[in-house]
Amino acid sequence: MTSQSGHAAVESSTAPVTLAGGALGFNWLPVFVAQHQGIFARHGLDLVLKRMGSVDKATAAVRAGEANLAITPPEGAIADKIAGGRLRIIAGNANRLPMSLVARPDIKRIEDLNGCVLGTSSLTEGTSIYTREMLAMHGLIYPGDYEFAVVGVHPERWQALQEGRIDAAVQPVPLNFVAIDAGYSNLGEVTDAIPEIVFTAVIGDADWLGQNDGAIRALFKGLIEATAIIYDQSKDAVLVPILMEITRSDASYSLRALNYMRRQQMFPPALEIPDAAFSKTIELMVKADLLDATAEDDARSTLDMSFLQNTGRL
Template sequence: MDGRTLHVGLVVPAFFYVPYWAAHDLGLYRKQGLNVEFVVFGGIDPLTKALKDGTIDVGIGSPEHVIHDVEAGGDLRMIAGNVNRLTHSLIAQPEIKRLEDLRGKTIGVSALSAGTSSLFTDILERVGLHPGDYHVVEAGVVPPRHDRLLERSIDAAMQTDPHNYLAEDAGFTNLGPVSDWIPYFQFTSVNVNRTWAGENEDALVRFLAASIQGSQWMFKNQQSVVEVAAQRMDVDQRYLERAWKDHVSGFAVPIDLRLEARSIETALEMIRRDRPTSVQVSGDASFAKYVDTRYLREAQQVAGVDEALVT
């Protein structure tokens, strides 16, 4: 082992990064001969750019951006899962009580090219609202979106836990968990440049193996997990306890870093439907086009877990 440094990109300090924070704090990366440094970008687009230009080695972020890159002939690939099932809720201003009340309102999303935009389109079409019946604006990732709701510059947004619970206690309307409408969606994944990955296979496998151990630890140690999260998130611990239950009970975060084919396929279908002019995804394109599980297979063996790459 070479004691080498890996730069790992995160979007924001969010609860679903606990497996990686835990692997760091418990010394699991160090035991694998790695010095892992996290870089927080504050947005999906800058993280993806950093991954493409080699500023970071691993990016835990948007599967949709990987899909876009692959369709453009790029080298990005998903190699493991992070959030395979959504823990988001639809949060709206207090006077908004139904989805139908969003007609003419302003909806905040992380980025127009990312998942929450597609999810809103899908859900609102179920109650007869179509693009043009409401306004969509980029409002940043979850913490900034919470601030935008508080200042009433947006009327609704999807908020993952624990910020959905913060919003409820602040008097906002929770229109329901997104999983009620869309049970499977690949929200975040572990992404790499495949050229870099091929040249650094040993270090990448060791990173994934330690991350799997961090995820296993997350599932078994609620109070310690809350303490790990509290060190990086400016959120009361009672909300973090609820976030732990949401992520673990529904296997939103995979204990073995597996990807879920149906979750990726949902993301693909939304891209086909919502953005046909900017990203062409053929109707017969399979999730396999965008993933490379060879490193996860090796890492699961190192970590001593039963192999489950894509389910």
């Protein structure tokens, strides 16, 4: 039974829901809070998490039916919809980029990245798109002025930077702090270049979505509750150990990361996707030649916020 207050269990999902992601990293904090605090269970949701190792693979898992939903950058779902596919974006996860552009210690300016190799997890989703925009503001154009190496998600990028296989990469919290404290150069905060964008969102296949309204509402109610906990500083004793587990960092770095994300208002309280954030996603896809400018309206039709409206929060 659906609770009017949101605190009693809603109708139970009859089967586990598989939620995929690339790294299951820092932006998954609401998911892990809801898991650790029993919030999903209270809403009758049996959630199975699936780490795919890259954002491309997370998107592909939903397309192939290997996962029911994914928390991942939105570009793959948009490209799928443009191509006539069934992927849809149904909620926001993060509308800010809590990342720094971290480089070898001898590199002091973005302009010094001319001729360098930058790490990314994908050439079509996420980090490469943000990196291209940030470097273009300093006169460096891809391809030509630098190249990308697809080395993986943020832990793999940090390892590749330490091993000298790449010269720089955007690194999220708390690895950006770890790298900078270790003497690597901070070439700038990504949010200074891109203040608002759909960093990661919840995506699903339209056919599955149409048949699992109860499970989706349970997921969203759980995530909204967990997000409220994240913004409550009195809950730090609960939140910091969870973030330590997610990011494999110590308590001081995890607390720094938590406060950084709070200051940026990274997690949307009602899982909303502001129009400005989605417009920036489309703009950068066009700039990166991942979307034809004439397909902008079709790209916007990838959004299906009806499931959020059913939670009563939009």
